[in-house]
Amino acid sequence: MGLTAISFLFITIIPSIALGELGVRGGVNIAVFGFGGWMSADVLMVTFALWFINLVLPALMGACSILFLKLKSTSENS
Secondary structure, eight states: OHHHHHHHHHHHHSOOOTTTHHHHHHHHHHHHHHTTTOOHHHHHHHHHHHHIIIIIHHHHHHHHHHHHHHHHHHHHHO
16 A cells, blocks of 8 residues: 555656656556566556546547537537
């Protein structure tokens, strides 16, 4: 749990944008969890999974809902 807190601290301190954040998170997590004996591939897979769940899935759901609402409003206007 302590390594997770340190990881979040470093990720918060390092400035990044959403798309570049995956590389920053991966590098920080490899550095932090590498001291705990974790394999780099495992750390990268977990980092990618969390990034995907927290950023990509909500963005896709929002884009689909906006597209659906736009298509629905144009079909009602016709």
